Amino acid sequence: MSLVSPQPSSADPFQLERLAEELVSRETFNNEDAVHDLPEYVPLSHDNPYLTAETFDVEEFLLSRSHTSLQDLKAELRDYLSSLKEELVQLINDDYESFISLSTDLKGEDVRLASLQAPLAGLKQEIQISKADLRAIQTTLEEKLRKRAALREEKALLHLLLKISESVLRLETLLLISSSDSSEMDGIQPVNPNQEHPEEREGNRAKHLSRVAAEYTQLLYHANKARTERCLFVDEIQWRIDRIQSTISSDLDHLFGTTLVLLTEKKGESEKSKAITDLTECLKTYDMLGLWRDAEDVMRREVVRPFIKKTIFSGTLSAPHSPLLPHTPAPQAKTPAFISSTRTPYTPFTSRVFHPPHSQGKGTSPYAYILDESKDPLAALYSQILRFVERELSGIMDIAEKVSLKSLSSRKPDKGGSFTPRSGILVKTLNESESEGTRGFELLGNVVWEEFGRAIMDELGNFVFASGRPNEFKQHHEITQAFIRSLEFLAPSVYSIENMRRHPIYVAFENRWQLSVYFQIRWKEIVGKVEESLAEGEVDLSENYPTNSFQTTQASDIWIAITACWSAEVFIPELSHRFWKLTLQLLSRYKRWLEETVITSHSTRPSTIVNEKISASRSSTPVPTPDSTSNENAAADDATLRTCAAVITDIQTIQRSTMTLWNEEISMMLPGAHAEDDDGVSAELALRRAVDSLAGLVTPLSKIIVSVLSRRACDALLPVRSIPSQLRAMSNKRPPSEASPFVATIMRPVKAFFGVTGTGESVGVSLKNEFLVQYSSEVFEEVCQKYVSYITAIKKAEDSLKRFKIGKKKTFSLFGSKDDENHESRDEERIRLQLMLDVEAFEKDGQSLGINLEDSPSFKSLSELVEVSELPEA
Structure with a gap:
């Protein structure tokens, strides 16, 4: 469409054609989507x-x-x-x-087909004859190949038997064993282990036994291979193989035991170095033969048991100890930072968390100070054991660990499990260890802990595990756990620590601790003191405040009980969940006691006083005077304010202290502190709920305080009712210029409670920062409502007096005059002005306490009530 409108022609002055075209285009554009195609007729087709x-x-x-x-x-x-x-x-x-011509084209084809079929029978017969000949040749070749394969197998088996015979003869020669057949009938006669072979006189006996072990391993491989072929020769010489094995084992045990004794003796550096080399070769030989338990038995027999026999016996804790000579001090590895950072003042160690840094070398255990600083004879015994293990056994365990790791790294994984890297070393999976037994040396668990743990349980069990004396039991448990952690620090690898903790002796040792009995004794001590304090039935204000930081004795006892659960003198990591449950129970018990003792008793106190008055008036006992009753009520109100303020302060102190204890102590000592249970509740959330539930008692306690302060403030408001009579009785009829004296005393109870005025006993000074504005606002609201009721009563009285005077003038106006009416109006103006001055002074007093008067509807009603020119009708 053109933007320039065309000039109207003379033939179409109204441009009807253009308008029609625009209308058609507009309707077409608007109805474009509404157009439907008519059904199209499609004829039937393929x-x-x-x-x-x-x-x-x-x-x-x-x-x-x-x-x-x-x-x-x-x-x-x-x-x-x-x-x-x-x-x-x-x-x-x-x-x-084409169909008709098909039959014509096939004429004569049958003859041609018959001529082609004639030579096929001869060809078939010739092919069958050739096939039979080839099958005969194939059968002959297969038979010859089968015979040759059998000959090769028999030849290989003969070579294998020759190797076995040669290996047996070679091993008997190396081990100086007689090959006479008489030994088969008489039994195996062990040879002298000290007898040397001529080939090893100039060499090393450990190397010689290593060579013999390698040859013996090859012999076993060949013998097993021949046994699968059902060779009787192997069964006939099996007694010789067993004799070789017995000889190797006895020679290796004797050499290993001799080497261990040489290491424990004070020798020169050269001899000690040679002994370490021989020890390494012996351990490699044990590992090659799979005789790990035999090596552990020798080490247990030659080194550990003699020391235990001299050190651990029934009277060892009462006898003086002869300390071992300390080893030469070496550069000690620094204690990792995470060890000191995870410790808390309430627990000297953290069980089942520490892993020694093997890559940095061995140093002094971070738990050794517990044994060194303790004067208990058990700690001295443990220190002596640790020094012995570190000096005599630590190096042997390291060598055995290296030998096992080297063997595991070169060996292919078996069916039962796989070798996986962990912490830079190769360890075997737990599935294979459980199904086939632990493969490799386990000196820490099978030698060190098995012997020392059994000796401690057998000889010192009655002393160490005596749970009837909780203090000594806690000390023994702490010292023993420090000993175990220090012993684990000497472990060659983390995997050896895990194996030690899975050892049956370790499990039995841990089960000997009667922790449930210890907890019951501690529970009675902690709960008994708390229940004794709560049994008094009333709040006992502490005499040591503010030194004690708690204003009531009950709150102080509750806090002492909570901290005792996590103190170093009571807490045991294995009982952490029980102490955690006791902590929550103490908070719940304190809350229930406050509800029954404080809130219930002080909430029903006014009604109790009324009942006492009624019962006293009905009895023959004389009713006390109003002054004595008011003094008793004032003393009771003071006690209520003092009690409620002290309880609120203690609740806030417990709330802050408990969460601080959680952040600094409990969260580090409680296992799985940040984990959630099935309901999605974590330990921190449970503690917060318990603390918040206790803090919820602040609201009813605050209501009690506000009710007492409101009653006292309303009592100070009573003189407002006598303002009209006082102003009418004054001889000086000047308008008032200042507020009434009683206005300054209305909020005085609040100021005295929070210590704002600085006079009187300020029982709520500790609550000033948090509750001053809140309590003042609530008391101010109550007073405003009472103030409005008093002014309304004054208005009613003034209206009644005015109606009475007007009626009196109508009936008898002999002495009435216009001066009396003016005098009456001036009195009303003075009353209204005095009320305004009092309300203004009351407003300033409220603002000085930080009250937001804009949020007070009662004060707005009071202001509107006194600012009108005339007092409104009731």
């Missing part, structure tokens, strides 16, 4: 999908022709049928000529 489908569906076909009537559809189908017949006839006509 391309119809409903006719060419594998299964003809009548309903779908009829629905596709729903726009066609049945008569028309019938006619269409007839037309389509006729067209199909015509096409069929046309196809027959097109191919009829």
